[in-house]
Amino acid sequence: MIVTFTANPSLDRTVALPGPLERGEVQRAVSVSQESGGKGVNVSRALVASGLETIAVLPGAASDPVLAGLLHDGVPFAALPIDEPLRTNVALTEPGGVTTKINEPGPIMDAIQQEALIGLLLERARGASWVVLAGSLPPGFPADFYATVTRRLRAAANGGTPLIAVDSSGAPLVAAVADASADGVSGKPDLLKPNAEELAELAAAAGFATASTADELEADPEAAAAAAAAVVRSGVGAVLATLGSKGAVLVTADGAWLATHPPVAAVSTVGAGDSSLAGYLLAHGQGAAPADCLRQAVAHGAAAASLPGSTVPAVHQTTPEAVTITALRKD
Numbered sequence: 212m213i214v215t216f217t218a219n220p221s222l223d224r225t226v227a228l229p230g231p232l233e234r235g236e237v238q239r240a241v242s243v244s245q246e247s248g249g250k251g252v253n254v255s256r257a258l259v260a261s262g263l264e265t266i267a268v269l270p271g272a273a274s275d276p277v278l279a280g281l282l283h284d285g286v287p288f289a290a291l292p293i294d295e296p297l298r299t300n301v302a303l304t305e306p307g308g309v310t311t312k313i314n315e316p317g318p319i320m321d322a323i324q325q326e327a328l329i330g331l332l333l334e335r336a337r338g339a340s341w342v343v344l345a346g347s348l349p350p351g352f353p354a355d356f357y358a359t360v361t362r363r364l365r366a367a368a369n370g371g372t373p374l375i376a377v378d379s380s381g382a383p384l385v386a387a388v389a390d391a392s393a394d395g396v397s398g399k400p401d402l403l404k405p406n407a408e409e410l411a412e413l414a415a416a417a418g419f420a421t422a423s424t425a426d427e428l429e430a431d432p433e434a435a436a437a438a439a440a441a442v443v444r445s446g447v448g449a450v451l452a453t454l455g456s457k458g459a460v461l462v463t464a465d466g467a468w469l470a471t472h473p474p475v476a477a478v479s480t481v482g483a484g485d486s487s488l489a490g491y492l493l494a495h496g497q498g499a500a501p502a503d504c505l506r507q508a509v510a511h512g513a514a515a516a517s518l519p520g521s522t523v524p525a526v527h528q529t530t531p532e533a534v535t536i537t538a539l540r541k542d
Contacts, residue, residue, distance in 0.1 A: 213258055213492055214336050214373070215251035215343040216360070217269045218328065218352065219317040221300045222276050223248030225481055225520035228305050244520040247280030248300065250345030250378050253482045257489035257511065257523035259286050263496070268332045270320065271297050289335050291328045293318060308477025308516060317349035325352060329360055336364055339373040341492055344400070345485070346379060354382035358398030361387070365396050374448075376402040378488055380409045388413060388442055401448035404488045407435065410452045414438045429454045436460050436467040436539045449501070451491055451508060453484050459512065460539065461505040467539040470505045472513040472530070482521040487512035493526060506534045 227241040255267040267288040271278045277297045281288045295318035303311040336342050344357045361375050377387045377400040408425035428435040439450035439462035449463040458471035490511025494504040510531040514524035
């Protein structure tokens with residue numbers, strides 16, 4: 212069982228444009244689609260598409276369109292009832308896959324609701340192999356929320372499972388890596404899944420490596436691996452850094468690898484990183500070696516980019532045999 216946790220889920224609307232976005236002009240959409248979303252929700256959707264057992268933990272009223280969408284798609288979930296509606300995010304996609312996203316902030320939840328949400332996760336995480344803590348945090352949540360939840364999960368497991376993955380950005384990402392142990396329990400994840408921009412942000416904020424831009428890291432996998440290796444040395448178990456069309460880098464304490472996929476006809480990049488994480492978890496659950504977990508991650512991400520909107524691929528739609536793996540230096 213893989214449990215995903217999305218504190219700030221969304222209804223994701225994707226508007227496909229016939230040409231480049233023209234600011235200040237009127238443009239007619241080619242198509243409009245919507246899916247229940249948020250990073251953790253997307254991971255669960257991708258796992259369900261491949262027949263894996265998962266449950267998405269999130270806030271939301273029973274009548275909320277996000278929960279209705281999960282019911283429609285057959286994605287198991289456990290929701291903490293709240294009064295405020297969940298947010299709606301809009302993605303504008305241009306031919307070639309260029310995507311512009313407009314994300315709402317999300318509902319406000321007080322300290323009591325935040326604690327109830329953690330309690331729901333702890334309950335559902337019993338016996339899970341992985342827990343994925345993913346996405347932005349709603350307004351008012353502390354920046355170290357994911358680090359706190361990680362410690363709570365580990366304390367409840369008393370040295371057993373689950374493994375914990377974090378996929379976020381900004382202050383919650385930095386806090387998840389910078390966290391110091393409390394009562395002997397670390398708040399750092401077993402797996403961190405940044406994209407190039409987030410890895411650059413992390414390096415600059417935490418001083419793990421010479422600051423590089425996202426474009427520089429995508430163009431130089433060795434630099435991306437060096438930045439990720441510094442994060443691993445800080446106590447994170449592994450870093451899976453997605454580099455857009457350039458593939459992805461995986462760094463563990465034992466090695467570093469680059470995976471690349473032949474170019475695909477990109478339709479929408481929405482959810483591609485979430486699908487990559489799902490592919491990694493799928494392979495890990497099958498006992499695959501780290502490099503082969505990376506292989507499936509990149510195959511999933513490439514397949515997702517070739518699909519419209521925030522559609523997630525099933526494993527049979529991926530081509531891991533087309534992925535090239537190259538060993539890298541970590542430092």
